[in-house]
Amino acid sequence: PGDTGVLLRKMLDDEHHLNNIPFKKENTFCFDSESFRYLVARKCGIDFDEYQKPDYIVSWNTSVTESIRLLKFIQICKPYNLEELLSLRKATLDILMLARPLMETLRLIVYNWKLNEAKLILNHMVLNSNSIDIEMCTNCAQMNVVEVGPFWLTQYQPSILNNNTNQHNSCPTNGQHFLIEFNVTYEFVSLPAGLKNERW
Incomplete structure (x- = not known):
């Protein structure tokens, strides 16, 4: 997660009721913002040259891979009864x-x-x-x-x-x-x- 990882770890350490949440590769998912900016730019009719496109393709593939990993992680999570919690x-x-x-x-x-x-x-x-x-x-x-x-x-x-x-x-x-x-x-x-x- 880059610089965000340090801030996120500090937030989890400062909030005592969040101490039991692990901060590991298995439950951390990073989405590259470049891919979303590329999508918005294309919707606005902005064209990119052939030198920029490979970078955005890599960024988009990274976000797709993380999305699939996130969905697989959600599938194995144990659901909890909201009524019992309330x-x-x-x-x-x-x-x-x-x-x-x-x-x-x-x-x-x-x-x-x-x-x-x-x-x-x-x-x-x-x-x-x-x-x-x-x-x-x-x-x-x-x-x-x-x-x-x-x-x-x-x-x-x-x-x-x-x-x-x-x-x-x-x-x-x-x-x-x-x-x-x-x-x-x-x-x-x-x-x-x-x-x-x-x-x-």
Whole structure:
């Protein structure tokens, strides 16, 4: 592949999810651009002298040989079920979407358990969740530590730049941060009268 081979190898090395793709003669196919330029030129009515034609014939034969080799390679490749791949992808997304709600629910249970251990049975923690209408991630969001009852909690809020644009637009897409789809806050409130004697 000439100079292109160095660039292609670097791209495969930089993209970690492509590391399992081999870069060998068996799965690399090179097409000579001269043959395609010759075809376009002929369609446009451009004539070539007898000294140029042999070079283009060699170039065309090279591309034909590579095309046949590519088709033979495709024939021996094992097909994969696209539906199975999409199902795995959907399952992954579903798990990722459930991770934070489950974590926040577990955290709420722990907070109220700690209140019960501390004999603060007249109060409890409640969770409020509101969807966010702008893109925000853990990398760009402003993180505040707030006091809620006897706990110090971390809360996220959008970080706005001086030009009133969302900070997330400037975030690098390097996979090192996680999107925040809901703004979660906690409140330390009193129990309703009927439930004050039903604490576990």
